[in-house]
Amino acid sequence: MTELPEATPRPRTSLDELLAELNARLQTELSSRDRVHSLLEAVLSIGRELDLGTVLRRLTPAAADLVDARYAGLGVIGEDGRFSEFIPVGLSEEQAARVSRFPHGEGLLAVPTRERRALRLSDLSRHPGRHGFPEGHPPMRSFLGVPIQVRDEVFGNLYLTEKRGGGQFDEDDEAVVTALATAAGVAIENARLYEETRRRERWLSASTEITTRLLSGDDPHDVLGLLARNAREMAGADIAVVLLPEARGHELVARIADGPVAGQILGTPLAVSQTACGAVYRHGEAVTIPDLRHADCPMLTHRGFGPGLLVPLGTPDRTRGVLLLAKKGVSSPFGATTRHMIDAFAGQAAVALELAEARRDAERLVVLEDRDRIAKDLHDVVIQRMFASAMTLMSTLRLVDAPQARDRIQHTIDDLDETIREIRSTVVALQTPPTRSDYSLRGRILDAAEGAARSLGCQPGVRLEGPIDASVPEQVAEHLLAVLGEALSNVARHAHATEVHVSVDVDTHVTLHVSDNGKGIEPCGRRSGLRNLEERARDLGGTFSAEPSLAGGTLLRWSVPLPDRAEEAGSTARSDQSDVRQNTLPSGSTIL
Structure with a gap:
């Protein structure tokens, strides 16, 4: 047999080299096309959102996917130049819990902010600005940091570390993340403008509602x-x-x-x-x-x-x-924007409060002016006419011989005298508004009488005379109301009366009279309630009595001095009555 010669290797031709180079370029182009496609998707994903928080949460993982980074982080820069917020990506919940603290934006992490350009390192541990990792932080070597600018302001920084496969971040990675950060700056600006617009709209709406409600x-x-x-x-x-x-x-x-x-x-x-x-x-x-x-x-x-x-x-x-x-x-x-907005909002609300108080003061002034006008009309017109009528009747009384006619005229004069007293009490009440902001003593006395009407079976008659609200201190007022309540309760339980009259007179003393037309005090009845009223009077240096009334029933009298205000009360009473005390009926009844 003839032996065949051994096969020799075929020489590599220029065509093979061209095919290999073409294949490498195709792979590069395909990879670049895929990366550009991913970049466009990321830009569209963050650009369609108007909520700032959503934009930031989508931006960070998108940047990590584009450059195959295992870890990524977004630091939002606050007013003091440090991070006000940090969004980590790549850490599980357990890993994040082990990290003692997240970055503050100092040292190495501040370089992109300060120099306003990307920072790419093969080993971040060799950088002089590195401060070290906090406890629980995973190890990292390769590093890429890119600033996110919104107009002329650095909003924050994107950080990417640990490229998968152990490689290093290259120029293409830097270009892609820089492009994404530029697009993110536009999306963040739009989201901030939208958020500020909504905030201002809410602020205006709330301010209008608060002002309207206060002024209403x-x-x-x-x-x-x-x-x-x-x-x-x-x-x-x-x-x-x-x-x-x-x-x-x-x-x-x-x-x-x-x-x-x-x-x-x-x-x-x-x-x-x-x-x-x-x-x-x-x-x-x-x-x-x-x-x-x-x-x-x-x-x-x-x-x-x-x-x-x-x-x-x-x-x-x-x-x-x-x-x-x-x-x-x-x-x-x-942030500063929130602080200025809330400050302006609170300031506007405070102005509305001032206007509301001014309106209430103006309304109160109008009421007081009306009270003063009514008091003057009652004093200068009504009382003087009634006094003139009483004096005319007194003159007529001397000309009448018939006893029955004289009695009727005298009774009319007494009624006029009592009416003048009641009008005078009303004048003092109108000219002396309550000194306490909660509720006047006059109002509380009337309420007590009104509240007892159901248990009494009739509506008590009430006469109030003198500067009750201005002269009676709160301690005495509390005792007075307690005595009045006890007295009306006793009448309701024991007297079986059809008429009840209450009067309170204030001068140097505050004196309470409660009279009824009931069956009177039983001689052997229980006296514990009356003893309580007597003790209240004695504790305040006053007197108490409960006696049969001339018209039948019982007359209760409770009187205590006003030592701290006796001189003031007497002076006020004398001032109020100086022009009228000279006008008295022959019987001694005071007209005013």
């Missing part, structure tokens, strides 16, 4: 509750508290709260001289607190609240209170 006469407490709820929602806070000063001005008290723990906060006092809330109240300037857990705020410090915002209600010259807003846990602090 709604309760200011309810309107402040509406203010707290709207402020909390607009600022994205978890709790809103309205702190108002107590009477002495030494403390601020949580009068209104809106949020999950509102019920636990209401009524909590804060010292004006020792707290941040007190400083805002004194100086009238808004303050941002990074973390309430390390601040002196007793009502929120121990409840896990983090960022806080304190806004004065009113102007620096007249601060009416403080609005406190807070977020739960580790959250981004309140």
Whole structure:
């Protein structure tokens, strides 16, 4: 057999080299096309959103997918140049829980912000600005950081680390992430403008509603509750508290709260001289607190609240209170835009409160002017005419010989005298408005008589004379009302009366008369209730008596002095009566 020669290797031709180069270029073009396609999808994904939070949450994983990075992070830069928020990608919940703290935006991470350009490193541990990883942080080597610019402002930075397969980030990776960051800047600007527009719309709507309700006469407490709820929602806070000063001005008290723990906060006092809330109240300037857990705020410090915002209600010259807003846990602090918006909102609400108070004062002034006019008309016209009529009847009485006619005329004169006394009491009440802001003593006496009408079976007649609201101190007033209630209760239980009369006279003493036409006091009846009334009078240095009435039934008299106001009361009474005491009937009855 003839042996065949061994096969020799075929020489590599230029055609094979061209085919290999063509295949490599095709793979590169396909990879570039896929990457461009992925970039366009990422741009469209973040560009169609108008919610800023959604844009940021989509941007970070999209950047990691484009360059095959295992870990990614987005740091949002706050007012102080540090991160106000950090969004990590690639860490599981367990890994994230092990990290003691997330970056603050210093050292190596601040380079893209400071130089406004991308930073690409093969080993970030060799960079001089590296501060090291916190406890629990996974190891990282390759690094790519790209700034996100919104117009001329650096909004934040995109960070990508640990390229899959152990490779390094190249120029193409840098170009792709830079392009994505540029598109993200536009999307973030649109989202911020949209969010600001919605916030302003909400602010205008809430301000209009608050102003309208205040000027319509709604309760200011309810309107402040509406203010707290709207402020909390607009600022994205978890709790809103309205702190108002107590009477002495030494403390601020949580009068209104809106949020999950509102019920636990209401009524909590804060010292004006020792707290941040007190400083805002004194100086009238808004303050941002990074973390309430390390601040002196007793009502929120121990409840896990983090960022806080304190806004004065009113102007620096007249601060009416403080609005406190807070977020739960580790959250981004309140930004400058939010602070200015809430400050303006609270200021406008305070102006509305001022206008509402001015309107109420004007209405009160009109009422007081009407009361004064009516009192003058009663004093100068009605009483004088009745006095003239009484004097005419007195003159006529001398000319009448028939006893029956004389008795009828005298009875008419007595009725006129009593009517003049009642009108005089009304004049004093109109000219002396209540000194207490809650409720006048006159009103409480009338209410007590009105409330006893059902148990009495008849409507008591009430006569009030003298400066009751101006001269009777609260301590005496409480005793007076207790005695009146006990007296009316005794009449209802024991007297079986069809007529009951109540009179209160105030001069240097306050004197209460309660009379009825019932069966009178039983000689052997129980006297415990009467002893209580006597003790109340004795404790105040006064007197008490319960005697049979001339017209039948019982006359109860309870009288106590007003030592602190005796001179003032006498002076007032003399001033009120100086022009009328000279006009008296021959029988001694005072006309006015």
